Amino acid sequence: MQFPERFSDLPEYAFPRLRALLADHPAGGEVMHMSIGEPKHPMPSFVGQVIAQNLGGFGKYPANDGTPELLEAISGWIGRRYNVAVGPNRIMTLNGTREGLFNAALALSPETRNGARPVILMPNPFYQVYAMAALALGAEPVYVPATAETGFLPDYEALPPEVLDRVTIAYICSPGNPQGAIASREYLARLMALAEKHDFRIFSDECYSEIWRDTPPPGALDVANSTGTDPERVFVFHSLSKRSNLPGLRSGFVAGGPEGIRQIRKLRAFAGAPLPLPIQAVSVAAWNDEAHVEASRALYQAKFDLADRIFADVAGYRCPEGGFFLWLPVPDGEAATLKLWTETGLRVLPGAYLAREVDGINPGAGFIRVALVADHDDTERGLTTLHSCLYGRD
Numbered sequence: 294m295q296f297p298e299r300f301s302d303l304p305e306y307a308f309p310r311l312r313a314l315l316a317d318h319p320a321g322g323e324v325m326h327m328s329i330g331e332p333k334h335p336m337p338s339f340v341g342q343v344i345a346q347n348l349g350g351f352g353k354y355p356a357n358d359g360t361p362e363l364l365e366a367i368s369g370w371i372g373r374r375y376n377v378a379v380g381p382n383r384i385m386t387l388n389g390t391r392e393g394l395f396n397a398a399l400a401l402s403p404e405t406r407n408g409a410r411p412v413i414l415m416p417n418p419f420y421q422v423y424a425m426a427a428l429a430l431g432a433e434p435v436y437v438p439a440t441a442e443t444g445f446l447p448d449y450e451a452l453p454p455e456v457l458d459r460v461t462i463a464y465i466c467s468p469g470n471p472q473g474a475i476a477s478r479e480y481l482a483r484l485m486a487l488a489e490k491h492d493f494r495i496f497s498d499e500c501y502s503e504i505w506r507d508t509p510p511p512g513a514l515d516v517a518n519s520t521g522t523d524p525e526r527v528f529v530f531h532s533l534s535k536r537s538n539l540p541g542l543r544s545g546f547v548a549g550g551p552e553g554i555r556q557i558r559k560l561r562a563f564a565g566a567p568l569p570l571p572i573q574a575v576s577v578a579a580w581n582d583e584a585h586v587e588a589s590r591a592l593y594q595a596k597f598d599l600a601d602r603i604f605a606d607v608a609g610y611r612c613p614e615g616g617f618f619l620w621l622p623v624p625d626g627e628a629a630t631l632k633l634w635t636e637t638g639l640r641v642l643p644g645a646y647l648a649r650e651v652d653g654i655n656p657g658a659g660f661i662r663v664a665l666v667a668d669h670d671d672t673e674r675g676l677t678t679l680h681s682c683l684y685g686r687d
């Protein structure tokens with residue numbers, strides 16, 4: 294029996310690699326998980342009640358595209374958050390952004406570009422589904438460094454025009470996982486001008502948009518609107534996983550141009566898994582409520598302050614502008630991860646597992662990713678332990 298060749302370049306996913314790295318080594322202390330980005334703040338108090346009230350919905354096949362109430366609630370949220378009018382015909386519900394980032398590429402990336410194999414651009418390091426989408430489509434993934442030199446965002450403008458003319462989709466993530474950088478309005482406007490010039494689409498992964506330090510990150514929809522960019526060029530992905538601490542609910546959306554959304558809906562009418570109706574009802578309540586989001590953000594902001602205090606003396610330390618990961622510089626990310634585990638029981642992720650080696654360089658190799666998802670006291674304990682183990686003092 295044969296298997297497809299197209300995924301053979303893909304390394305194992307980051308977490309099996311982490312398990313393999315640590316497997317033969319006992320933990321050197323009480324185990325604490327700071328490797329997985331699973332939100333742990335309280336979920337909104339209304340979730341149980343809304344599910345109970347809508348329980349009968351599990352007995353029905355749900356509407357594929359989303360109920361009118363859910364599409365309206367999302368449209369209302371976009372209007373309040375970004376001050377831009379995006380009607381329900383420009384929105385498609387998703388089972389979280391991960392599958393959406395994959396399936397939207399399947400729906401929207403053409404088979405060839407200017408007669409050649411298409412290119413899909415992504416930052417390096419990056420959220421791994423972007424590469425999977427490119428490989429599944431037979432497109433060439435191009436990993437563009439998002440390092441200190443480029444403000445931890447990819448510099449797509451620096452790519453040769455012959456590459457840019459083959460691009461079908463450029464992924465961008467803001468606030469970024471793992472680096473925590475926020476794309477400014479200027480950055481997004483320049484990217485849109487590049488997309489207009491070379492005729493490609495932008496997939497803007499904004500699932501961390503509500504977790505920020507000082508100012509709310511700009512959204513690609515809003516920048517597209519103010520720059521007069523063709524709405525068919527820009528697709529944004531949002532989720533309740535991080536905004537509402539509901540990673541297990543599997544609820545999000547993609548918004549973009551009406552024709553692109555029509556194509557995504559068509560693909561999903563054949564092959565998608567619509568959100569169960571009780572989940573759609575909870576999602577309506579979650580998009581309509583900001584109080585729980587503000588409370589959760591305040592908890593993250595207190596943890597950013599904590600990190601600033603603990604790592605103040607670490608050269609190269611940079612507090613994230615948004616999201617909930619620290620991207621900490623170390624001489625060797627795998628060695629640091631192993632040392633932390635064997636000496637303290639703290640579990641973090643080597644940065645190299647979130648990046649690809651290009652021309653002999655893995656831009657994540659000199660970092661570890663540390664998730665600030667636990668409560669304040671546990672986070673303080675974990676970060677203090679980490680600092681003392683890797684940076685010498687506490």
Ligand SMILES: Cc1ncc(COP(=O)(O)O)c(C=O)c1O
Pocket residue numbers: 330388389390391392420466469470498500531532533534540544545
């Ligand atoms: C950058 C980024 N995009 C997308 C996702 C997917 O999240 P979800 O499918 O829960 O919306 C994650 C999850 O960790 C992420 O970090």
